Amino acid sequence: MNISSSLARAGLALVLFHTIPTADAQTITDLPDTHVTLSGRLRIQGSSFGQGGTVAINGTQALTTVWRDDEVHAYVPESTALGTAQVQLTTSSGSSSNVDTLEVIPRQADGRVNWRFAVSSVRPNGQGPAVGPDGTLYVDDSDGRLYALAADGELLWIFDGNAGAPGGGLEGPIDVSADGTIYYATNPLGTEIRVHAVNPDGTARWMFSEFSVSYRIIAGPNIGPDGNLYLVFDRAHLGTMGACSLDPNGALRWSNTGSPEVNDTGSLGHHIAFSASAFYVAFNEGQVPGANDNYVFGFGYDGVQQFAVAGAWQRGRPHARADGSFVLRWGLDTTLRSLDAAGNEQWTFSAPANLTEPVVGPDGVTYHQVGGGPKLHAIGADGSIQWTVVGAQLGWMNFMGVSPQGGRLLDGGRAGLGQPGWVRSYSTANGDLEWSIDLPEEDPGSGLADLIVQSEWAFNADSSRGYAMVNALVFDSDDSYGYLYALTLGDPDLGSNYCTATANSTGNMALIRAQGSSAIADQNLTLVTDGVVPGVPGLYFFGPTQIQVAFGNGFRCVGGSTTRIQPPAFADGMGTTTHVLSFTAPYASHINAGTLNFQLWYRDNMTGAGFNLSDGFAIDFH
Numbered sequence: 001m002n003i004s005s006s007l008a009r010a011g012l013a014l015v016l017f018h019t020i021p022t023a024d025a026q027t028i029t030d031l032p033d034t035h036v037t038l039s040g041r042l043r044i045q046g047s048s049f050g051q052g053g054t055v056a057i058n059g060t061q062a063l064t065t066v067w068r069d070d071e072v073h074a075y076v077p078e079s080t081a082l083g084t085a086q087v088q089l090t091t092s093s094g095s096s097s098n099v100d101t102l103e104v105i106p107r108q109a110d111g112r113v114n115w116r117f118a119v120s121s122v123r124p125n126g127q128g129p130a131v132g133p134d135g136t137l138y139v140d141d142s143d144g145r146l147y148a149l150a151a152d153g154e155l156l157w158i159f160d161g162n163a164g165a166p167g168g169g170l171e172g173p174i175d176v177s178a179d180g181t182i183y184y185a186t187n188p189l190g191t192e193i194r195v196h197a198v199n200p201d202g203t204a205r206w207m208f209s210e211f212s213v214s215y216r217i218i219a220g221p222n223i224g225p226d227g228n229l230y231l232v233f234d235r236a237h238l239g240t241m242g243a244c245s246l247d248p249n250g251a252l253r254w255s256n257t258g259s260p261e262v263n264d265t266g267s268l269g270h271h272i273a274f275s276a277s278a279f280y281v282a283f284n285e286g287q288v289p290g291a292n293d294n295y296v297f298g299f300g301y302d303g304v305q306q307f308a309v310a311g312a313w314q315r316g317r318p319h320a321r322a323d324g325s326f327v328l329r330w331g332l333d334t335t336l337r338s339l340d341a342a343g344n345e346q347w348t349f350s351a352p353a354n355l356t357e358p359v360v361g362p363d364g365v366t367y368h369q370v371g372g373g374p375k376l377h378a379i380g381a382d383g384s385i386q387w388t389v390v391g392a393q394l395g396w397m398n399f400m401g402v403s404p405q406g407g408r409l410l411d412g413g414r415a416g417l418g419q420p421g422w423v424r425s426y427s428t429a430n431g432d433l434e435w436s437i438d439l440p441e442e443d444p445g446s447g448l449a450d451l452i453v454q455s456e457w458a459f460n461a462d463s464s465r466g467y468a469m470v471n472a473l474v475f476d477s478d479d480s481y482g483y484l485y486a487l488t489l490g491d492p493d494l495g496s497n498y499c500t501a502t503a504n505s506t507g508n509m510a511l512i513r514a515q516g517s518s519a520i521a522d523q524n525l526t527l528v529t530d531g532v533v534p535g536v537p538g539l540y541f542f543g544p545t546q547i548q549v550a551f552g553n554g555f556r557c558v559g560g561s562t563t564r565i566q567p568p569a570f571a572d573g574m575g576t577t578t579h580v581l582s583f584t585a586p587y588a589s590h591i592n593a594g595t596l597n598f599q600l601w602y603r604d605n606m607t608g609a610g611f612n613l614s615d616g617f618a619i620d621f622h
Contacts, residue, residue, distance in 0.1 A: 025047075025048060025095075026046070026047075026048050026049060026050075026089060026090075026091055026095050026096065026097035026098075027046045027047050027048065027097060027098060028044055028045070028046040028087065028088075028089060028097050028098055028099075028100045029045055029046045029047065030045040030046070031043065031044060031045070031087065031100055031101075031102050032045065033102070034102055034103060035102070035103045035104075035105050036076050036102055036103075036104060036105070037076070037104075037105050037106060037107045037108075038076055038077075038078050038080060038082075038104060038105075038106060038107060038154070039075055039076060039077075039078050039107070039117065039149070039153060039154050039155040040075065040076050040107075040117075040118065041073055041074075041075055041118040041120065041481070042055075042057075042062070042073070042074045042075065042076055042087070042102065043071060043072075043073055043479070044071065044072045044073070044074060044087065044089060044100075045070060045071050046070065046071075046089075046097065047069070047070055048069065048091075049067065049068065049069050049070065049071070049072055049089060049091060049097075050069060050091040050092060050093065051067065051069070051092065052067050052091070052092040052164075053067070053072075053089060053090050053091040053092045053093075054089070054090050055072060055074040055087065055088070055089050055090075056087070056088050056089075056090070057074070057076055057077060057080055057085050057086070057087055057104075058080055058081065058085045058086055059086075060077045060079060060080065061077075062074040062075055062076065062077055063075045063077075063155065063157070063158050065120035065121075065143075065145060065158065066120050066121075071479075072089060073120045074087075075155050075158075076104055078154045078155065080104050081104070081548055082104050082105065082106060082498075082499070082546060082547060082548040083103065083104060083547060083548065083549075084101050084102075084103060084104075085101065085102055085103075085104045086099050086100075086101055087099065087100050087101065087102060088100075105546065106498035106499070106546055106618075107152075107153050107496075107498075108496050108498065108595070108618050109488075109495070109496040109618075109620075110620070111437065111620070112423075112435070112437050112487050112488045112489075113437070113485060113486070113487060113488075114153070114465065114486040114487065114488050115152070115153035115486050116153075116470070116483040116484065116485045116486065117139075117147070117149055117153055117155070117483060117484045117486075118481050118482070118483055119139060119141040119145075119147060119469075119481060119482050119483070119484065120141060120143070120145070120481060121141040121142045121143045121145075121480050121481065121482075127170060127172060127173045127174070127269065127270075127271075127455060127456065128173070128455035128456035128457055128458050128467070128468055128469060129174065129455070129458045129467045129468070129469065129484055130173070130174040130175060130176050130182070130458055131176070131458050131459065131460055131461075131467065132176045132180055132182070132200065133176065133178060133179075133180060134180065134200075135150075135151040135460055135461065136148055136149065136150060136151070136156065136180075136200070137149040137150075137151070137458075137467060137484065137486075138174050138176065138182055138184075139174070139469065139484050140161075140169050140170065140174060140184050140186075141169055141170075141482070142168055142169050142170050142480075143162070143168065143169055144160065144161040144162035144168060144169035144186035144187070144188070145158055145159065145160050145161070145169065146158070146159040146160075146161060146174070146182065146184055146196075146198060147484075148182075148202060149484070151460070151465075151486075153486060156202070157201070157202030158202070159196075159198050159202050159204070161184065161185075161186035161194060161196050162186050162188045162194075163188075165188045165189065168186065168187045169184075169185075169186045169187070170269070171184070171185030171186055171187050171193065171216055171217045171269060172184075172185055172217045172218075172219065172220055172221060172231070172269030172270070172271075173220070173221070173222060173269070173270070173271050173456075175220075175221060175222045175223045175229075176223075177223050177227070177248070178227075180199075180200035181197050181198070181199065181200070181205060181248070182196075182197070182198040182199075182200070183195070183196065183197055183198075183221045183222075183223065183229055184196055184198070184221070185217050185221055185231070187216060191211050192209055192210070192211050193209065193210045193211075193216065193217060193233065194207055194208070194209055195207065195208040195209075195210075195217075195221055195229075195231065195246065195250075197248075197250060205250075206249065206250035207250070208246055208250050208252070210233055210240065210241065216234055216269065217231055217232065217233055217234070217269055218232050218233070218234045218262070218263075218264040218269055218270075218281075218283060219231060219232040219243075219269060219270055219271075219272050219281040219283075219317075220232060220269075220271075220272045221246075222271055222272040222274070224245075224272075224274055224279060224301060225274055225276065226301055227248060228245050228246065228247055228248065228253060228301070229245065229246040229247075229248070230243075230244075230245050230272055230279055231243075231244060231245075231246075231272075232244070232262055232272075232281055232283075233262075234262070234263060234264055235263055236257035236258055236261035236262045236263060240257075241255035241257070242255060242256055242257035242258050242261060242262045243255065243256045243257075243258055243262055243281070243297070243299050243303070243305075244256070244303075245301070245303065253303070254302070254303035255303070256299065256303045256304075256305060258297060258305060258308070259305060259308060260295065260308065262281075262283055262297065263283060263284075264283035264284055265284045270317040271317065271456075273317070273318040273319055273320035273326050274320055275320055275324035275325075275326070275341050276324055276341075277300065277301070277324065277341060278298045278299060278300050278301070278306055278324075278341060279298070279299055279301070280296060280297065280298050280318035280320065280326050281296070281297050281299075281317070281318065282294065282295065282296040282297070282312040282313075282316055282317055282318055282328055283295060283297075284315070293310040293311065294310070294311065294312040294313060295308045295309065295310050295312060296308070296309050296312040296318060296328060296339070296343070298341075298342075298343055306342065306343070307342060307343035308343075309339070309343045311330060311331060312328060312329070312330055313328070313329035313330055313331060313332070313333050313335075315329075315333075316328045316329030316330070316333075316357065317357070319358055319359065319360040319366070320360070321360055321364040321381060322362075322364060323341075323364070323381070324340070324341035325338060325339060325340045325341060325346060325381070326338070326339055327339075327358055327360060327366050328358075329355055329357065329358070330348070333354050333355060334350060334351050334352065334353065334354060334355060335348055335349065335350045335351070335355070336348065336349040336355060336358060336366065336368060336379070337349075338366075338381075338383060346383065347382070347383030348383075349377075349379060349383065351370040351375075352370075353370055353371040353373070353374075354370075354371045355368050355369070355370055355371070356368050356369040356371075356397050356398075356400065357399075357400070359400045359401055359402050359409075360402070361402040361406055361409075361428055362402070362404060362405070362406050363381075363406060364380070364381035365378050365379065365380055365381065365386060365428070366378070366379045366381075367379075367400060367402065367409050367428070368400075369394065369397040369400075371396075373390060373391075373394075374390075374391075374392070374394045374395075374396075374397075375388055375389065375390050375394075376388065376389040376390075376394055376397070376426070376431055378428070378431065387430050387431050388431070389426075389431040394413075395413050395414055395415045395416065395419075395422075396413050396414055396415065396416055396417070396419075397411045397413040398411075398412055398413045398414070398452065398453060398454075399411075399412040399413070399453050399454070399455060399456060399457065399468065400412075400457075401456060401457025401458075401459070401466065401468075402428065403459055403463035403466070403489065404459050404463055405462065405463040406428055406463075407427070407428055407429075407463070408425050408426070408427070408428065408434070408463070408466075408489055409425070409426040409427070409428050409431075410423065410424070410425055410426075410457055410466055410468075410489075411423070411424045411425075411426065412452070412453020412454075412455075412457070412468055412470075413453070414450075414452055418450075419450070420438060420439060420441065420450045420451070420452075421438075421439040421450060421451050421452030421453055421470070422436055422437065422438050422439060423436070423437050423439070423453065423468075423485075423487060424436040424437075425489065437487075439451035439452065439453075439470060442472045450472075451470050451471070451472055451483070452470065452471060453468050453469070453470055453485075454469055454470065454471040454482070455468050455469035456468070463489065464488065464489055464490055465486055465487060465488060465489060466486075466487045466489050467484060467485065467486055467487070468484075468485055468487075469482050469483070469484055469485075470482060470483045470484075470485050471483075494513075494514045494515070494516070494517075494518055494619065495513075495514050495518070495598075495617050495618050495619040495620070496617070496618050497511065497512070497513075497615050497616065497617055497618075498546055498557065498597075498615065498616045498617075498618060499546065499547075499548050499555060499557030499599075499615050499616035500548060500554075500555050500557075500615060501531075501554060501555075501613070501614050501615040502553060502554040502555065502612065504531070504532070504533055504553065504604045504606075504607070504612045505533060505604055505605075505606030505607050506531075506533055506534075506575065508531035508532075508575065509531050509614075509615070510529050510530070510531045510532045510600060510602065510612065510613070510614035510615070511529065511530055511531055511614060511615055512527065512528070512529045512598060512599065512600055512614040512615060512616070512617040513527075513528050513529070513530075513617065514526065514527055514528065514598075514617060514619060515528060518619050518620060518621050518622060519621075519622055520583070520591065520592075520593065520621055520622070523583040525580075525581045525619075526578060526579065526580045526581065527540055527565075527578070527579045527581065527598060527600075527617075528576065528577070528578050529571075529576065529577045529578075529600045529602075529614050530575065530576050531575055531614075532571040532575045532576065532577050532600070532602050532614075533571060533575060533602065533603065533604055533606075533612075534571055534572065534573050534574065534575045535570065535571055535572075535573065536570070536571055536602055536603040536604070536605075537568045537569070537570050537571075537602065537603055538568060538569050538570070538571065538577050538600045538601060538602030538603070539564055539565070539566075539568050539569075539600070539601050539602070540564075540565040540569065540579050540598060540599070540600050540601075541558060541562050541563060541564045541565060541598070541599060541601060542558060542562065542563055542565070542590075542591075542596045542597060542598045542599070543558040543559055543560040543561060543562035543563065543596070543597055544559075544560040544561065544594075544595075544596065544597070545558070545559040545560040545597065546558070546559065546597050546616060546618065547559035551613065552604075552608065552609040552610070552611040552612055552613065553604055553607055553608040553609055553610075553611065553612040553613075554612045554613040554614075555613060556599070556613060557597065557599050557613070557615060557616030558597045558598070558599045558616060563587050563590045564587065565579060565581070565585075565587050566585070566587065569600075571602070577600060577602065591621060592621065593621050593622055594620070594621060595618055595619070595620050595621070596618070596619055596621060597616050597617070597618050597619075598616070598617045598618075598619065599613055599614055599615075599616050599617070600613065600614040601613050602614070
């Protein structure tokens, strides 16, 4: 072999070495969701992602949840510009993947659905979200993560209660104190149960651990009227603390195993019911020697057990009234029973078929459904029936909730097993159906494709919005997920704002809104923009797509084939521009059923390009 031949072969080997990709190169092969909203979940599929790292979207680090070697879940940062965005993954070892792209779109209301947010694992146990004193939403998932969202659906932070260790969450409800501290519990793999106190900024405040044969929390954690935390650990007959209380700093105040010792077979945890002098919990004591029944317990805030009454329904829980009495399912799930604060029976309601879990309104009225008819009942605090609605149209009322200010009874149900889900609002005055929305069908994947409500309800301070977890009945072991739904309970907003307005020469931002009706047949719609420069002319225009592109002193928010609305409109002395749409004008021929996006383009001579724009406003015409 001559030298030149050897060098040629060596050179060829060197070229091959550099051109053949290594087996462990980080490669993004697919973004299954090509259009993702701000704060929306983005699935990134590929290979050699390792066990951790970071995801950058347009250079901004995204919050991540699921991280596997072949798939990562990230959330689009709220600051991401609308339109095409670049996605790149970097492993914990510092290796970066190729760049892929997606389209970032704004959150947009769909009728009563103000927004929905996808959590990264299914949430099946019936515990609902919680609302903080400032309106922030909190929800956890079955992997032990706690998500915080602003009232407009922006993802603020994610707290991992298991700190990356395998294990679960959903150890009962989430509760929020008056100072904004969030309490919830997780269950890492093994014998540890964790109770977390999380600060409003998403940092850990403290953690309380129980290491024992207990495999979960069966009631709480919930904040009592005295500001302390109350919860019940399972299997007190095998050595756990049972019922206990922690102070706001996480120190154990007391524990009581109960008599009979507290235990719950098959429980997924539930809210604790509170009165002025005691709290109430109910369990299936089937594994406790000598008990073998279902008991409702009353404990004082000093830890002293006040009563234990046998006969409660296995999976029911107490629902307290303001006077200290409470109601719960009884016997074989065909009876409701009301007890006073000392555990004495007040009244009993019996039915020939199974009863749903009741809910109690702020006036003490109990609402529940009887199957086999079905019938929806409202029962007064004295046991008298206030009203009854009968008919198959009621369907299967899975999860009900009463707005804190009264007036609305929400039902997250469906027509029957295997049927699509719905959300309905009934009047608490007479049971009349006020409105109903059907939950959409998901991509079926490898299983069922229905969305159904799977949690208790939470409400904002003025009862104008309701929140619940909705699960997708899609079997996919690699992508189990659920949605937090935010619903408008009163009249839905006419449209929704999106995009960004910049300050004009007056220092104000021009913000657009609408009045009237989005029904084309009503021919009643007025566009209004506040914060415009007083006295200047402006021109409204609309189009089919949403963008955010720098234009003049602001941003153009409407894309596609745009239509101008003539004539121009002038701002009044307060800087408000108003234009009543004419459905007989030439531009009206472009207003059809579906979503259209509107914006005001107005003169702003004092700065820059001499003109500015409002934010965008999307209207769903029908």
